[in-house]
Amino acid sequence: MNPDLHATAEALDAADPLRPHRDLFVGARTPLVYFDGNSLGRPLAATVGRLERFVRDEWGGRLIRGWDESWMDLPFAIGDEIGRVALGAAPGQTVIGDSTTVMLYKLIRAAFDAQAARDPGRVEIVIGTDDFPTDRYIVEGIAAERGGRVHWIEVDRAEGVTTEQIAGAVGEKTAVVVVSHVAYRSAHLADARGITEVARAAGALTVWDLCHSAGAVPIHADRWGFDIAVGCTYKYLGGGPGSPAFAYVAHRHHETLVQPIPGWMGTADVFSMGPHHAPAAGMRRFLSGTPPILGMLAMEDTLALIGDVGIDAIREKSVELTTFALEVVDEELAPLGVHVASPADAAARGGHVTLGHPLMRQATAALWRHDVIPDYRDPEGLRIGLAPLSTSFTETLTGLLTVRDTLVRLTPTA
Numbered sequence: 001m002n003p004d005l006h007a008t009a010e011a012l013d014a015a016d017p018l019r020p021h022r023d024l025f026v027g028a029r030t031p032l033v034y035f036d037g038n039s040l041g042r043p044l045a046a047t048v049g050r051l052e053r054f055v056r057d058e059w060g061g062r063l064i065r066g067w068d069e070s071w072m073d074l075p076f077a078i079g080d081e082i083g084r085v086a087l088g089a090a091p092g093q094t095v096i097g098d099s100t101t102v103m104l105y106k107l108i109r110a111a112f113d114a115q116a117a118r119d120p121g122r123v124e125i126v127i128g129t130d131d132f133p134t135d136r137y138i139v140e141g142i143a144a145e146r147g148g149r150v151h152w153i154e155v156d157r158a159e160g161v162t163t164e165q166i167a168g169a170v171g172e173k174t175a176v177v178v179v180s181h182v183a184y185r186s187a188h189l190a191d192a193r194g195i196t197e198v199a200r201a202a203g204a205l206t207v208w209d210l211c212h213s214a215g216a217v218p219i220h221a222d223r224w225g226f227d228i229a230v231g232c233t234y235k236y237l238g239g240g241p242g243s244p245a246f247a248y249v250a251h252r253h254h255e256t257l258v259q260p261i262p263g264w265m266g267t268a269d270v271f272s273m274g275p276h277h278a279p280a281a282g283m284r285r286f287l288s289g290t291p292p293i294l295g296m297l298a299m300e301d302t303l304a305l306i307g308d309v310g311i312d313a314i315r316e317k318s319v320e321l322t323t324f325a326l327e328v329v330d331e332e333l334a335p336l337g338v339h340v341a342s343p344a345d346a347a348a349r350g351g352h353v354t355l356g357h358p359l360m361r362q363a364t365a366a367l368w369r370h371d372v373i374p375d376y377r378d379p380e381g382l383r384i385g386l387a388p389l390s391t392s393f394t395e396t397l398t399g400l401l402t403v404r405d406t407l408v409r410l411t412p413t414a
């Protein structure tokens with residue numbers, strides 16, 4: 001192997017201004033290689049104490065009084081913080097609630113209905129064929145439920161939806177365009193500003209899935225003119241397994257969008273318990289039931305860290321990590337037949353890279369047994385997620401060399 005790679009990894013770590021932050025994460029000092037922070041982020045050590053204090057002092061001490069004293073506002077307070085540090089969103093446009101799947105359903109349907117009310121000819125929802133399954137299934141479900149239809153954009157697995165493809169798909173029949181900012185499989189980074197503009201020019205509303213970009217890639221939701229966006233909080237935002245989604249809705253749409261699960265927590269006066277649902281003004285109208293408070297506590301620590309470090313510095317390290325990873329792949333894994341199923345251009349790539357090889361399914365199982373944790377996506381993709389705050393360059397090198405050695409071991413000798 002090329003001995004320079006070790007020296008390069010060490011030099012990159014030594015020069016990395018984010019390097020000290022890695023030690024703030026639980027387990028970061030163990031030899032385990034974690035390549036899945038884009039699926040479930042590592043917890044911060046500070047979160048252990050935060051959760052313990054919450055159970056003891058707030059839940060245990062304040063009991064039901066906690067709702068009046070602070071919990072009712074938490075979805076909006078933490079939502080605004082996500083907006084500030086990760087979305088480029090002014091306050092009052094971001095809320096936390098539901099799962100990503102449910103929030104996507106509520107807002108895509110609200111957008112579809114608002115468009116149909118304005119112009120009954122707008123019946124199409126545009127989405128790529130390789131979007132994350134939940135997005136595709138929801139879009140199909142809403143089309144079936146509301147008498148609409150899906151306009152599929154054919155997308156290559158190693159790519160993502162381009163502005164040109166969106167421009168070719170939208171027109172007077174388009175109600176809503178659903179796009180992932182960073183494609184879950186390839187990490188292709190969509191031109192969020194360009195696509196939003198092209199869709200708006202055609203009279204369509206855009207719903208962004210920010211699951212794989214929030215906390216890793218700078219987003220300027222207000223400046224780019226976003227209509228609606230939804231994302232996971234358990235990836236780069238550190239909310240923990242199953243933490244609730246965030247939703248962004250631009251101020252200008254608050255009054256016109258009617259979401260389909262009109263629960264009591266979305267009403268103007270929650271405890272008036274009136275005879276009929278009267279939607280609240282602002283983001284509260286997009287809530288349905290009781291906010292999952294325990295699920296939104298952990299992300300406060302990660303959001304504070306993202307706010308301190310700054311999303312631009314995070315992106316800078318992310319680009320260096322994926323660039324270094326691809327250099328290692330080129331030298332050490334390509335000779336084994338591994339191909340890169342992610343954009344070669346760093347500017348068109350999010351925070352992970354996907355590597356293809358027919359043995360990747362078996363390799364993943366072997367890697368997990370050896371404490372190297374990537375994930376596997378059919379048909380033959382090994383996803384290497386490189387969370388900039390908790391991943392080092394030497395960890396990246398160690399993990400990729402273990403992938404190489406595992407493939408060598410699994411390759412049948414002639």
Ligand SMILES: Cc1ncc(COP(=O)(O)O)c(C=O)c1O
Nearest residue numbers: 099100101102132134184209211
């Ligand atoms: C791009 C994308 N969209 C949607 C989801 C679905 O989120 P959830 O399972 O939390 O509803 C995920 C991850 O699971 C995802 O990666």
Ligand SMILES: Nc1ccccc1C(=O)C[C@H](N)C(=O)O
Nearest residue numbers: 038039040132184185211232242
């Ligand atoms: N929520 C999960 C639960 C279990 C296992 C994985 C996930 C993921 O988040 C996968 C991720 N969304 C992906 O891009 O594949």
